[in-house]
Amino acid sequence: MAKEKKLVEAITPRDVDFAQWYTDVVKKAELVNYSSVKGCMILRPDGYAIWENIMHQLDARFKATGVENVAMPLFIPESLLNKEKEHVEGFAPEVAWVTYGGTEKLQERLCVRPTSETLFCELYKDIVHSHRDLPKIYNQWCSVVRWEKTTRPFLRTTEFWWQEGHTAHATEEEAEERTIQMLNVYADFCREVLAIPVIKGKKTDKEKFAGAQSTYTIEALMHDGKALQSGTSHNFGDGFARAFGIQYSDKNNQLQYIHQTSWGFSTRIIGALIMVHGDDDGLVLPPRIAPTQVMIIPVAQHKPGVLEKAEELRAQLAESGFHVKVDDSDKSPGWKFSDQERRGIPVRIEVGPKDIEAGQAVLVRRDTREKKAVPFEELVSTLRDTLDTMQEDMYQRAKAFLDSHVSDATNYEEFKDAVAHRPGFIRAMWCGDEACENKIKADTTATSRCMPFEQEKISDVCVCCGRPAKKLVYWGKAY
Amino acid sequence: MAKEKKLVEAITPRDVDFAQWYTDVVKKAELVNYSSVKGCMILRPDGYAIWENIMHQLDARFKATGVENVAMPLFIPESLLNKEKEHVEGFAPEVAWVTYGGTEKLQERLCVRPTSETLFCELYKDIVHSHRDLPKIYNQWCSVVRWEKTTRPFLRTTEFWWQEGHTAHATEEEAEERTIQMLNVYADFCREVLAIPVIKGKKTDKEKFAGAQSTYTIEALMHDGKALQSGTSHNFGDGFARAFGIQYSDKNNQLQYIHQTSWGFSTRIIGALIMVHGDDDGLVLPPRIAPTQVMIIPVAQHKPGVLEKAEELRAQLAESGFHVKVDDSDKSPGWKFSDQERRGIPVRIEVGPKDIEAGQAVLVRRDTREKKAVPFEELVSTLRDTLDTMQEDMYQRAKAFLDSHVSDATNYEEFKDAVAHRPGFIRAMWCGDEACENKIKADTTATSRCMPFEQEKISDVCVCCGRPAKKLVYWGKAY
Numbered sequence: 001m002a003k004e005k006k007l008v009e010a011i012t013p014r015d016v017d018f019a020q021w022y023t024d025v026v027k028k029a030e031l032v033n034y035s036s037v038k039g040c041m042i043l044r045p046d047g048y049a050i051w052e053n054i055m056h057q058l059d060a061r062f063k064a065t066g067v068e069n070v071a072m073p074l075f076i077p078e079s080l081l082n083k084e085k086e087h088v089e090g091f092a093p094e095v096a097w098v099t100y101g102g103t104e105k106l107q108e109r110l111c112v113r114p115t116s117e118t119l120f121c122e123l124y125k126d127i128v129h130s131h132r133d134l135p136k137i138y139n140q141w142c143s144v145v146r147w148e149k150t151t152r153p154f155l156r157t158t159e160f161w162w163q164e165g166h167t168a169h170a171t172e173e174e175a176e177e178r179t180i181q182m183l184n185v186y187a188d189f190c191r192e193v194l195a196i197p198v199i200k201g202k203k204t205d206k207e208k209f210a211g212a213q214s215t216y217t218i219e220a221l222m223h224d225g226k227a228l229q230s231g232t233s234h235n236f237g238d239g240f241a242r243a244f245g246i247q248y249s250d251k252n253n254q255l256q257y258i259h260q261t262s263w264g265f266s267t268r269i270i271g272a273l274i275m276v277h278g279d280d281d282g283l284v285l286p287p288r289i290a291p292t293q294v295m296i297i298p299v300a301q302h303k304p305g306v307l308e309k310a311e312e313l314r315a316q317l318a319e320s321g322f323h324v325k326v327d328d329s330d331k332s333p334g335w336k337f338s339d340q341e342r343r344g345i346p347v348r349i350e351v352g353p354k355d356i357e358a359g360q361a362v363l364v365r366r367d368t369r370e371k372k373a374v375p376f377e378e379l380v381s382t383l384r385d386t387l388d389t390m391q392e393d394m395y396q397r398a399k400a401f402l403d404s405h406v407s408d409a410t411n412y413e414e415f416k417d418a419v420a421h422r423p424g425f426i427r428a429m430w431c432g433d434e435a436c437e438n439k440i441k442a443d444t445t446a447t448s449r450c451m452p453f454e455q456e457k458i459s460d461v462c463v464c465c466g467r468p469a470k471k472l473v474y475w476g477k478a479y
Numbered sequence: 480m481a482k483e484k485k486l487v488e489a490i491t492p493r494d495v496d497f498a499q500w501y502t503d504v505v506k507k508a509e510l511v512n513y514s515s516v517k518g519c520m521i522l523r524p525d526g527y528a529i530w531e532n533i534m535h536q537l538d539a540r541f542k543a544t545g546v547e548n549v550a551m552p553l554f555i556p557e558s559l560l561n562k563e564k565e566h567v568e569g570f571a572p573e574v575a576w577v578t579y580g581g582t583e584k585l586q587e588r589l590c591v592r593p594t595s596e597t598l599f600c601e602l603y604k605d606i607v608h609s610h611r612d613l614p615k616i617y618n619q620w621c622s623v624v625r626w627e628k629t630t631r632p633f634l635r636t637t638e639f640w641w642q643e644g645h646t647a648h649a650t651e652e653e654a655e656e657r658t659i660q661m662l663n664v665y666a667d668f669c670r671e672v673l674a675i676p677v678i679k680g681k682k683t684d685k686e687k688f689a690g691a692q693s694t695y696t697i698e699a700l701m702h703d704g705k706a707l708q709s710g711t712s713h714n715f716g717d718g719f720a721r722a723f724g725i726q727y728s729d730k731n732n733q734l735q736y737i738h739q740t741s742w743g744f745s746t747r748i749i750g751a752l753i754m755v756h757g758d759d760d761g762l763v764l765p766p767r768i769a770p771t772q773v774m775i776i777p778v779a780q781h782k783p784g785v786l787e788k789a790e791e792l793r794a795q796l797a798e799s800g801f802h803v804k805v806d807d808s809d810k811s812p813g814w815k816f817s818d819q820e821r822r823g824i825p826v827r828i829e830v831g832p833k834d835i836e837a838g839q840a841v842l843v844r845r846d847t848r849e850k851k852a853v854p855f856e857e858l859v860s861t862l863r864d865t866l867d868t869m870q871e872d873m874y875q876r877a878k879a880f881l882d883s884h885v886s887d888a889t890n891y892e893e894f895k896d897a898v899a900h901r902p903g904f905i906r907a908m909w910c911g912d913e914a915c916e917n918k919i920k921a922d923t924t925a926t927s928r929c930m931p932f933e934q935e936k937i938s939d940v941c942v943c944c945g946r947p948a949k950k951l952v953y954w955g956k957a958y
Contacts, residue, residue: 033597033602033605033606035551035552035601035602036556036559036601037552037554037555037556037589039698040552040553040554041552042549042550042551042552042598042602043549044549045547045548045549045617048547048548048549048550049547049548051550052548055779068524068527069524069527069528069531070522070523070524070527071521071527071622071640072514072521073514073516073520073521073620073638074519074553074591074624074638075516075519075575075638076516077515077516080515092581092602093581093582094581095580095581096554096579096589097577097579097580097915098576098577098578098591099576099577099578099579100574100575100578101574101575101576102571102572102573102574102626103572107480109579110603111576111829112553112577112591119514119521122514122515123512123514125513126512132808142622143550143553143621147551147580147581159554233525241617273727318807329611337597356546360598412646461582466729474610
């Protein structure tokens with residue numbers, strides 16, 4: 001019993017040390033293992049199953065908008081990476097270089113893809129010739145590598161898993177439309193499946209993607225008040241097309257450059273799931289993304305009929321479409337409760353001899369700990385309602401947290417005070433000058449997160465320099 | 480019209496040049512594009528969709544046997560790769576080495592994984608301590624890299640996509656059971672979904688996997704009479720466990736080494752799909768793996784009501800669960816027919832003004848070209864029957880081809896004659912000595928494909944040396 005208690009207590013409370021709490025949850029919920037490859041993580045079954053669910057559901061949403069999946073090479077020859085100037089400057093310092101194949105030194109170095117714009121450009125140059133070949137709405141699910149100095153599981157790792165969509169269009173308008181469309185797919189997915197509210201907006205030039213004309217972002221707020229960039233969508237205009245010479249003949253037989261976009265969503269979001277919903281007992285997973293939605297825990301399982309009833313309930317719930325397991329290991333019920341909580345399984349069902357006698361089971365919500373005795377014949381419908389309610393409650397709770405962690409600042413003193421004392425986003429006006437962004441970052445460590453789609457004018461002047469303001473910006477400390 | 484005809488004729492007939500036919504099909508069915516990275520292929524939407532279907536269906540079969548998916552790092556530190564002697568000797572000569580991260584030279588080289596046994600060993604060493612932690616039945620879907628000198632799409636490429644299962648067991652028996660179980664999963668999948676018959680058997684020591692105690696294989700026969708190793712399953716015994724020091728305490732609290740297996744199935748199988756089922760007009764895909772099962776081709780689509788009817792049929796068939804598209808491009812029907820055939824779409828439905836008047840559509844099978852007028856109200860049921868029949872016919876045809884391309888040889892003259900004049904497998908007895916395998920290979924280019932599970936004694940002596948025979952072996956030229 002002492003040992004069991006220790007296992008549970010081993011998660012540092014959030015208020016004591018949020019960073020340590022995060023690391024504890026990641027390890028103790030068995031999402032991730034470290035490997036001997038510096039900065040690379042192993043996704044264990046429970047961690048990978050979350051990513052699998054994300055892939056599955058997001059991919060269906062992509063395909064509903066006409067996306068086709070492809071697979072591109074892992075390597076990019078140095079000369080190919082070098083073709084677009086801003087892009088290579090953004091990425092070359094952080095790529096891994098392959099210099100030997102077997103025992104032979106390569107004539108040209110290959111980088112392990114940090115992102116695949118250049119490969120898609122090469123492909124589009126080869127297969128797009130006429131307006132009839134457009135649009136191309138391609139995507140790939142893969143891992144990419146960026147040589148990071150300091151890493152944290154999910155949030156920043158040398159290798160991470162993601163999808164990268166890359167599209168080619170005849171017109172600027174169509175490219176812009178696709179860029180926004182995919183940002184909305186991400187935002188809707190976060191809201192409906194992950195129960196994570198986000199701020200949608202445009203990045204400033206300083207914060208945009210290397211080689212992009214404009215970058216759009218969704219920004220989520222973690223429980224410690226720091227922002228997490230959760231998905232980005234870029235409009236490249238015809239910049240890459242000009243660098244790579246990708247042209248098509250239009251309906252009047254005139255050569256035109258294509259317009260391109262790219263958009264990505266990564267395993268980083270699992271970090272957001274943890275830090276938005278988790279509590280001091282561990283992970284709390286929204287029912288729609290939880291690989292296991294229900295854990296049935298038999299109580300006094302050595303008594304006759306208990307394990308049989310647990311298995312009967314499991315089969316019945318599985319039949320009704322729930323993802324359900326029975327924990328029939330030889331641990332104590334108390335240990336199993338803690339374990340189910342640590343892993344964030346949305347609902348547990350306790351069933352013991354007395355319950356069986358009373359013709360009921362006890363259903364416990366992971367987020368609120370609400371307990372309810374439910375007659376066996378109502379279990380399916382009550383469980384369905386409970387999971388639906390929990391999903392929506394989790395979103396509303398996260399939304400309320402976000403809304404209550406936005407401060408407005410109309411002058412620099414207010415701004416600095418907010419950064420220092422009010423965790424969360426700060427809304428403040430900005431003149432549009434990168435110098436102010438740099439000063440704010442240097443003074444406060446807060447960065448511009450985005451210029452929200454929903455613009456308001458909360459003051460006439462830039463919060464930093466006092467010159468006329470151009471945009472409302474969400475600022476914040478960020479992961 | 481001349482240009483259209485040329486496009487179709489551009490596939491080299493199989494009998495003229497099988498290798499060129501293969502390359503033509505791969506390119507013209509738009510499965511693959513070459514990239515500027517030597518030996519690496521791009522899987523285009525139609526190629527990737529086949530792989531996606533394979534992953535989806537095979538993964539469900541894996542999970543039904545208790546497999547859990549994980550994701551391991553892309554890189555293996557040189558010292559880790561070096562831990563198991565035979566394994567490193569087998570793979571080190573053909574790996575890509577990362578030597579720089581950004582601008583910094585790495586202290587230790589990292590290879591891009593050619594396979595991940597060593598990474599799984601490291602993980603198991605970390606997470607397996609007690610008999611309660613066993614078994615571990617892990618798998619990952621990923622790409623791996625082997626530095627190949629000569630490459631061909633799907634069959635041999637520097638990077639390819641696969642799944643690699645890696646399991647850890649308490650006992651030798653359990654490991655052996657899992658090894659055979661997964662080989663059977665592959666064989667059943669090939670038979671039931673890909674319509675590919677295979678020979679199941681054990682590899683000789685010469686042909687087994689680097690580091691394995693025993694390797695099992697499924698071998699398929701291509702239309703040109705050459706064999707293709709289509710999936711392998713390895714029993715490692717406790718060899719890796721001893722090299723890595725992976726021990727668990729058993730029920731009596733004694734330390735024991737774990738027993739391990741691994742098993743893999745790759746994009747190579749798409750090469751088999753092409754070479755088993757394809758014909759002179761292009762790809763022929765079995766209905767259960769075809770991303771598009773039905774292409775509706777409107778005839779005289781400018782006439783009123785034709786496109787509407789095509790769309791109505793599409794919606795009706797999609798509703799019934801078929802994967803169906805309409806080709807409403809501005810090409811001619813003849814071009815569309817050829818295109819559908821080239822891409823191997825199992826069934827096309829032609830519908831024009833006269834068909835609509837007669838209340839019917841014309842249904843054409845890709846494999847036999849059998850044409851049938853089908854009343855609209857019977858379309859769903861006829862289509863279902865047609866696809867089922869075609870799936871089974873394709874298997875039976877491939878099975879008949881395989882069966883008629885197996886020759887028995889009881890002496891070396893017969894053997895050499897068979898290799899020279901009878902494409903296919905040769906069954907012959909073997910003494911068990913690697914010297915005979917080497918001599919046969921040197922004399923004929925044929926290699927031992929496997930010692931089939933179904934052993935027979937077709938002669939008392941080795942076909943090569945005349946000494947007493949130990950095993951019946953399938954021999955053949957191979958990809």
